[in-house]
Amino acid sequence: MTRLALLAALLVFAGGLASTPAAGAPSPADLEAELVCPTCKTTLDQSDAPVARRMKQIIRARLAAGATEQEIKAELVAQFGPAVIAEPPKTGFDLLAWLVPLGILAVGALGVGVIAWGWSRRRSDEPPEEALDPALERRLDSELERFDG
Amino acid sequence: MTAGGGHAARIQRAGQVVALLGVAALLGLLVWRVAFRDDTGAADKLGQGTPVVAPAFVLDRLDRDGRLALADLRGKAVVVNFWASWCIPCREEAPVLQQTYQRYRDQGLVVLGIDVNDFREDARRFMRRYGMTYPVVYDGKGSTVGKWGVRGFPETFFVDRSGKLVGERISGAVDIERNREAYERGVALVLADAP
Numbered sequence: 001m002t003r004l005a006l007l008a009a010l011l012v013f014a015g016g017l018a019s020t021p022a023a024g025a026p027s028p029a030d031l032e033a034e035l036v037c038p039t040c041k042t043t044l045d046q047s048d049a050p051v052a053r054r055m056k057q058i059i060r061a062r063l064a065a066g067a068t069e070q071e072i073k074a075e076l077v078a079q080f081g082p083a084v085i086a087e088p089p090k091t092g093f094d095l096l097a098w099l100v101p102l103g104i105l106a107v108g109a110l111g112v113g114v115i116a117w118g119w120s121r122r123r124s125d126e127p128p129e130e131a132l133d134p135a136l137e138r139r140l141d142s143e144l145e146r147f148d149g
Numbered sequence: 150m151t152a153g154g155g156h157a158a159r160i161q162r163a164g165q166v167v168a169l170l171g172v173a174a175l176l177g178l179l180v181w182r183v184a185f186r187d188d189t190g191a192a193d194k195l196g197q198g199t200p201v202v203a204p205a206f207v208l209d210r211l212d213r214d215g216r217l218a219l220a221d222l223r224g225k226a227v228v229v230n231f232w233a234s235w236c237i238p239c240r241e242e243a244p245v246l247q248q249t250y251q252r253y254r255d256q257g258l259v260v261l262g263i264d265v266n267d268f269r270e271d272a273r274r275f276m277r278r279y280g281m282t283y284p285v286v287y288d289g290k291g292s293t294v295g296k297w298g299v300r301g302f303p304e305t306f307f308v309d310r311s312g313k314l315v316g317e318r319i320s321g322a323v324d325i326e327r328n329r330e331a332y333e334r335g336v337a338l339v340l341a342d343a344p
């Protein structure tokens with residue numbers, strides 16, 4: 001009897017797992033933010049153009065049918081071309097879109113580093129400040145006291 | 150000046166030169182883009198009265214297998230119609246275009262549909278639903294839109310037998326009141342240009 005109850009509980013648990021979307025599966029909103037409407041050139045989540053509405057329908061239907069993010073994107077690229085993906089591809093000439101900003105950032109960081117290093121060297125090369133003449137220091141203290149008082 | 154100060158000044162000057170060169174390059178790019186850009190489509194040139202050859206394309210066919218080039222239709226009177234299945238006025242004009250094709254095909258007229266920014270299956274369903282038997286090509290990426298100067302859907306153009314655009318660009322359905330006359334004039338114009 002206990003075994004039967006355990007088996008039933010396991011079946012219920014397995015059924016629950018089967019009906020839950022797999023962890024990490026994309027939501028329609030995720031995909032809509034990563035795909036571009038071919039007529040208005042904004043991401044689908046920002047567009048209400050007729051073709052964008054149709055694309056959203058297709059995305060939902062394909063997700064419900066168990067298609068992966070990559071499969072859906074590939075299908076849309078086959079219809080509308082690579083420009084339908086919001087992010088530039090990380091291959092070929094388009095790779096420059098990723099590398100150039102990173103390169104500019106690296107060169108900028110290097111430049112800042114070199115300038116900072118130059119400043120710190122200049123500061124260490126400067127002669128130490130000379131001590132004040134004791135008479136002048138006494139006079140300065142008395143002037144300051146008078147000023148505060 | 151100390152040695153360190155001289156080094157920092159040199160770095161600073163080099164940085165300034167690089168920054169100035171960068172700004173000059175960007176400015177040059179802007180000037181070049183403004184001076185040499187030609188993003189006027191064929192439709193705009195047609196509107197200005199400039200004789201213009203219909204922009205060429207080779208696209209997959211939707212009505213049958215294979216590809217079709219506009220150049221393949223040289224010698225024929227061509228009514229080029231840009232459409233999409235999601236476009237509501239396209240539904241209204243589809244029967245009129247089909248009627249034109251049936252009426253004048255024996256005189257060498259071809260209606261050529263260009264399905265733009267659409268799903269192939271949606272387009273084929275649309276073609277079956279509206280009984281379209283004229284050739285239709287698929288341009289999912291919209292590669293023809295810029296070259297032709299298409300601003301919306303539907304739009305219709307007339308290409309004479311020598312491959313030049315004639316008549317007017319028709320924006321919107323061909324059967325609506327404001328377009329009817331221009332449409333009939335365009336059809337007559339390409340048909341009159343007998344070989």
